[in-house]
Amino acid sequence: MNKDETPQDKNQIPRSYPVDENSKKRQLDSFSGDPRDQFYTTDQGLRITDTDNSLTVGDRGPTLLEDFHFREKMMHLDHESIPERVVHARGTGVHGYFQPYNDSFKEYTKAKFLTDPSTKTPVFVRFSTVVGSRGSADTVRDVRGFATKFYTSEGNYDLVANNMPPFFIQDAIKFPDLVHSIKPEPHNEMPQASAAHDNFWDFASLVPESTHMLMWVLSDRAIPRSFRMMEGFGVHTFRFINEAGKGRFVKLHWRPMLGVKSLVWDEAQKLAGKDPDYLRRDLWDAIEAGNYPEFELGVQIIEEEDEHAFAFDLLDATKLVPEELVPITPIGKMVLNRNPDNFFAETEQVAFHPGNLVPGIDVTNDPLLQGRLFSYLDTQLNRFNSSNFVEVPINRPVVPVHNINGAGFMRHTVSKGRVNYTPNSLGGGCPMMAPENMGGYVHYTERVEGHKIRKRSESFNDHYSQATLFWNSMTEVEKKHIVSALHFELGKVETKAVRERMVGNLAHVDLELAALTAEGIGVEAPTGSVAETVKNTVSALKEKLSTKKMVDESPAVSQEKGKKKTVSTLKVAILADKGVDEKQVTQLKEALKAQGVEAKIISKFLGTIKGSHGGELEADKSHITAASVLFDAVLVPDGKGCVELLKKQGDALHFLNETFKHCKTIGALGEGIALLQASDLKGVEYAQPASSGVSTSKGVVTAGSEADLTTFAEAFLTSLSEYRHWEREEKEMIPA
Known part of the structure; x- marks a missing residue:
């Protein structure tokens, strides 16, 4: 028997699991010196033999x-x-x-x-x-x-x-x-x-x-x-x-x-x-x-x-x-x-x-x-x-309620008559029982027999197969996120024995998952004879269940494999300042709105923004009240004066970098491409700022100043419908 097991003999005092000694001392301060005082009891002091299974x-x-x-x-x-x-x-x-x-x-x-x-x-x-x-x-x-x-x-x-x-x-x-x-x-x-x-x-x-x-x-x-x-x-x-x-x-x-x-x-x-x-x-x-x-x-x-x-x-x-x-x-x-x-x-x-x-x-x-x-x-x-x-x-239900409930706090119903019990004759037998054919609820008839016991069915004993099913069904990106989550969650756990025990459990799910997890939390992954034992245990269980209905993978549980490409109700931030092409912004907002996308203008300050064609725009949010995490994508419109101002604003550059890091869609037109180039977006190809071309590269959509705005909007919306562009996730050098 290893140190984590408890004996099954009903007359034997179970061992404790390995724990931090300081934590154990604090926990035992409320107990007497008698080791039998560590037993689980009811509020009346009755010692309990099983608190894991209902009767x-x-x-x-x-x-x-x-x-x-x-x-x-x-x-x-x-x-x-x-x-x-x-x-x-x-x-x-x-x-x-x-x-x-x-x-x-x-x-x-x-x-x-x-x-x-x-x-x-x-x-x-x-x-x-x-x-x-x-x-x-x-x-x-x-x-x-x-x-x-x-x-x-x-x-x-x-x-x-x-x-x-x-x-x-x-x-x-x-x-x-x-x-x-x-x-x-x-x-x-x-x-x-x-x-x-x-x-x-x-x-x-x-x-x-x-x-x-x-x-x-x-x-x-x-x-x-x-x-x-x-x-x-x-x-x-x-x-x-x-x-x-x-x-x-x-x-x-x-x-x-x-x-x-x-x-x-x-x-x-x-x-x-x-x-x-x-x-x-x-x-x-x-x-x-x-x-x-x-x-x-x-x-x-x-x-x-x-x-x-x-x-x-x-x-x-x-x-x-x-x-x-x-x-x-x-x-x-x-x-x-x-x-x-x-x-x-x-x-x-x-x-x-x-x-x-x-x-x-x-x-x-x-x-x-x-x-x-x-x-x-x-x-x-x-x-x-x-x-x-x-x-x-x-x-409250929308149908009438008739019963014999009594008084108490919050009683709203004003009951009439003298009868508050059943059966009765003084109230004409009301409220009476409803037959099934008049909406009376009847529990499903089921034969039940057996001894009164605290025991779980043997059919409940497989704890890992569906965890493996879930892992096998994930895309590589989703698997990476699960491992990162394990590094965060278990990385916060101070007790090494707990981290080791979790890696041992994960080995029964997938040995690679256990190894990837162990690597990030300072413990050893199962190897050699231990790993071989785990493999044999998993194989034996699978063989035992082979006559039953089962699958090794289920694409339906993967978000990525079942992704629905839609842009409805997503939110786009438009970075703008003085000198922006306000006509272009208006047209873009209308094109996005037509597809159910909400666009907000983000500027350094709230108030009116004067455009390059003499018109005006109203800023919806300022840098201090907005952030890229509040939006699903970002757009940088044309306008040389606007872009020159944005280049000097750390918040605007951070907005772009953070959007890129989170793998969201980014769009830029004409002079707006220069702002992307001034940021830390790596490995992206851009359209020529003065051309009529439209380019899509790793979820970054750019178009020259001579490009057709409708064509750009269509490319941007197509990219937005992907929601995330995971090919950018390796670019961890983005300072955001």
Whole structure:
């Protein structure tokens, strides 16, 4: 047995994992001298044998309400933060509607809002980060929440999603441990809104089931360009039930019509300082401008007889169902078209719960989902200090509510009559039970049997295959970004043993990934017999799963391979000063606007700019209030006087250099080419300033003063549709 293993003998005291001795001393200060006092107990002092697995019926059955340890552990987490949410504290909300494309899904579900194309169901969506407080920045590396409340004709339905399909843990009983580890460390309350610290990576290195999710968090998915440009995933496996009572397993997905786009890490860090509200401001401004975000709802449908056909367990929330095995079928489209009237009353008070269901949709025995059914209600009780939070306007359904709820804080309903119990005769038996054929909710009938145990199914034991699938599916650029993220995150970890353990985990994903990671964080990569053992372990597992449905790669999980080339709602900065060709600027702005691109004039100072033809332009932002990270591209128009002034302005040159470093599109016309030449853009070919030619080189589009402006605009927009030009990423000498 190596030093990191714990003995399995139930009568043997487990060893501690290797830890920093100073940290261990502080942790043990609260314990007595008796070594047995280090055991985990309940609040009543009851020693616990297992805090990793909920009490279930059999190893794949539902979680039992009698699991007092799970309930106590989860209750404490849910009530630890007042008044903001424990997780997903920083968010922004928006109103809209959802409409199905047709009635074809009647075959799969009796949920009316998914099957009636004539109905627009009102929705409220809350986008959020997970780890940080309400005062943290929008652009931190983190999972993004994507929670949707559908106000349907059958009651409220909540789809509580993330922008990544898997999750960190398999069983909700581990959720308090996950959250505690990733939050600021309790002794000094640092770092804020970041996983880059010892506690989180100590936890992650000891919980290999988190490895797949870590690959997603280390990818560019964790730093989205916009809430309007990220996917949403229901994470869990749910059930659709049709009118005949037939059930099917389903995975639900949101797809942005603008495509998926992300920031680069240097850009994300700078935005946190330049505009910590960048993502929420982007969403608000887009809706105010009438650029309503649209998302398509799709579903993966798995027949019940195929439940065990895959090389993973459908009830394991750390796994996804590859689209190559089960394609996504579109259901309908959501349009977000109205900002809230009051942030607190709506965005802050909205309360989601995955147990808010409607006929035709049901949960499964996913142990993470089962725990969330308890947790979401419990945490709302803490936030609102009342069970009547459902009566807050943003949480009310649009259908009548009839029940026997009592009084309490925040009670809005004025109940009439003397009867507040059921059954009753004095109130005519009302409210009475609804039969299924009149909209009554009936849980899906499922046979469940087994012993009461704390044990996870053997089908949950593969922790690395899908992490490997994700890595294999990435382009070289995406792989490079993941390695850089590992260097940053693990580079912040002071405990070498934690870094070594993580590299050991990554070796089971890919030996090259482990070696590249080790190189940047000061530890040794697995080699020789150790590497050979890892290879044999991985091969043996693959052989074991070979009879099941599986794929080695999934292009669908790669942002780059599935890139949607669109320019709609992207932002372009136009650098200008006195002597600019104002007619050219006006024409360019009109050409960009026609394609849905927003252009802003950036100058040294706000105010009026006199042009070379006697006209005037108005500066939208000054150098001190703007930055390249706030835009998706930059343009330098013609005008000799303007360019001579810009050459002397360090902010203008920095603007260009930084745009180039972040691989965004750059354009210049006529004399504007001289500003590019005066900057540090390396390896780029330019058009001749006085010619009629148009040149595109590594995402830099230039045109001579005699060039056709329409031709230039088309070339610039084509380059902009690529969003990033990764061939420039090796130019790390750019001083920006």
